[in-house]
Amino acid sequence: MRTVIAGGHGKIALRLATLLANQGHEVVGVVRNPDHRADVEQTGASAVVLDLESASAADLTPALKGADAVVFAAGAGPGSTAARKDTVDRAAAVLLADAAAQAGVRRYVLVSATGVDQPVDPARGEVWAAYVAAKKAAEDALRGRSDLDLTIVRPGTLTDDPGVGKVALSTGPLDRVDVTRDDVAAVLAAVLEAPGTAGLTLELMGGTDDIVGAVAAVQK
Numbered sequence: 001m002r003t004v005i006a007g008g009h010g011k012i013a014l015r016l017a018t019l020l021a022n023q024g025h026e027v028v029g030v031v032r033n034p035d036h037r038a039d040v041e042q043t044g045a046s047a048v049v050l051d052l053e054s055a056s057a058a059d060l061t062p063a064l065k066g067a068d069a070v071v072f073a074a075g076a077g078p079g080s081t082a083a084r085k086d087t088v089d090r091a092a093a094v095l096l097a098d099a100a101a102q103a104g105v106r107r108y109v110l111v112s113a114t115g116v117d118q119p120v121d122p123a124r125g126e127v128w129a130a131y132v133a134a135k136k137a138a139e140d141a142l143r144g145r146s147d148l149d150l151t152i153v154r155p156g157t158l159t160d161d162p163g164v165g166k167v168a169l170s171t172g173p174l175d176r177v178d179v180t181r182d183d184v185a186a187v188l189a190a191v192l193e194a195p196g197t198a199g200l201t202l203e204l205m206g207g208t209d210d211i212v213g214a215v216a217a218v219q220k
C-alpha cells in the first residue's frame with residue numbers, strides 16, 4: 001500500500017508513517033519546511049516539500065500518482081491565527097481531495113476532531129470558533145463528494161503519553177476521554193486496512209477496546 005500523508009511532519013503523521021513503514025508499506029509525507037525532510041525520512045517514509053496553503057491541486061497531484069490512499073493529518077496548530085484555521089484545516093483538506101481526484105486516488109482518511117458538530121462555547125474565543133468551523137467545513141465538503149471513499153476520524157484531546165493499544169471507537173457519540181497520538185496513529189493505520197470504514201465518521205477516545213477489533217467492529 002502506498003499512502004500519502006498531508007502534514008507529514010505532524011506528531012500523529014510521524015507516528016503513522018513509522019507504523020506503516022514498519023509494516024512494509026510505502027509512505028510519502030508532504031511537508032512545507034525542507035528542514036523537516038530528514039525527520040520524515042527517518043520513519044522510513046519519503047518526503048515531498050509543498051506548502052499546502054500556496055500549492056494548487058495540480059502542484060500536489062504528481063505526489064499522489066500511484067497512491068492507494070491519502071491521509072489528511074495537517075493542522076494550523078496551537079497559536080495559529082483564525083485565518084490559518086481556514087487555509088489549513090479546511091482549504092488544505094479540500095486541496096488534498098481535489099489532488100486525489102486528479103490522481104485517481106479514492107481512499108481518503110481525514111483527521112478531524114470531536115465536537116465539531118456541537119455548538120461552540122463563545123468563552124473559548126474566536127480562534128477556537130474558527131478551528132471548529134474549519135474542521136466542520138472540511139468534513140462537510142469532503143462528505144459531499146462521490147469521488148472519494150472517505151473515513152473521518154474525530155479524536156478527543158490528544159496526549160503524547162505512550163500508546164496503550166486500546167481505544168473507544170464509535171459512529172455515535174462517546175464520553176470525552178483523552179487519547180494518545182500513538183493510539184490515534186494505530187487507529188488510522190487500521191482504518192487504512194479496512195475499506196468497510198469508508199463512508200463512516202468515527203469518534204475516537206481513550207478506551208478499553210483492542211484497536212484492530214474496534215475498527216473491525218465499526219465496519220459496515
Ligand SMILES: NC(=O)c1ccc[n+]([C@@H]2O[C@H](COP(=O)([O-])OP(=O)(O)OC[C@H]3O[C@@H](n4cnc5c(N)ncnc54)[C@H](OP(=O)(O)O)[C@@H]3O)[C@@H](O)[C@H]2O)c1
Nearest residue numbers: 007009010011012032051052053074075077113156157158
Ligand atoms: N490537539 C488536540 O488535542 C487535537 C484533538 C483532535 C484533533 N486534532 C487534530 O489532529 C490533527 C493532527 O494533530 P497533531 O498533533 O499531529 O498536529 P501537529 O503536530 O500540529 O501537525 C500538524 C502538521 O501540519 C503541518 N502543516 C501546517 N500547515 C501546513 C502547510 N501549509 N503545508 C503543509 N503542512 C502544514 C504542520 O507543519 P509545520 O510544522 O511546518 O507547521 C505540522 O507538521 C490536527 O488536524 C489537529 O487539529 C488535535
